[in-house]
Amino acid sequence: MEIGRIKERFTKLINKYRYVLLIILIGIGLMMLPSPVKSEESETVRSNVEDIQTVSISEELALILSQVDGAGDVEVLLTVSSGEEVLYQTDEEISVNGESSSTQISTVVVSGTDRYEHGLIRQTISPIYQGAIVVCQGADDPKVQLAIVDAVANATGLGADRISVLKMK
Numbered sequence: 001m002e003i004g005r006i007k008e009r010f011t012k013l014i015n016k017y018r019y020v021l022l023i024i025l026i027g028i029g030l031m032m033l034p035s036p037v038k039s040e041e042s043e044t045v046r047s048n049v050e051d052i053q054t055v056s057i058s059e060e061l062a063l064i065l066s067q068v069d070g071a072g073d074v075e076v077l078l079t080v081s082s083g084e085e086v087l088y089q090t091d092e093e094i095s096v097n098g099e100s101s102s103t104q105i106s107t108v109v110v111s112g113t114d115r116y117e118h119g120l121i122r123q124t125i126s127p128i129y130q131g132a133i134v135v136c137q138g139a140d141d142p143k144v145q146l147a148i149v150d151a152v153a154n155a156t157g158l159g160a161d162r163i164s165v166l167k168m169k
Helices: 002-016 018-032 040-047 049-065 142-156
Strands: 074-082 085-088 090-097 100-107 109-111 117-119 121-125 128-136 163-167
Touching: 002 018, 049 074, 049 142, 074 142, 128 142, 142 163
Parallel strands: 128 163
Antiparallel strands: 074 128, 085 121, 090 100, 109 117
16 A cells, blocks of 8 residues: 555656656756767868968968059968967966875866867967068069068068068069
């Protein structure tokens, strides 16, 4: 008789809270679904960010330099000695036990809206340029050469000895 009573109470509880239990079961089912897999294409895109950034800076610089009076068509090649560097925020945990101590350093991780964890970026260091080659139609004019060298030096931080301005054929 005791078992019959327990079954009856259990049935009443299930009937009373059936919608709540249904929502909980649906939630558990959704949590068990696999998260979207990162495609190789997105990894390739992230790994080539440095190349794309350098190309876009070269293109922007060529577009601006073509506006210099007498320069004509301009093409720019920038070489990079070290690419863009990203520094992540870290936590340092020091524990002391008697005479010994240990330090544990870990990267601060933030969960994004896309359900992926990303390191918290503390600082982004711009690329360091090694040299520049500028090819333009008006390179035979010293005034144009000086203007282009000055503009490239200001944009990239390079010295005049690292910038070559050549005449386009």
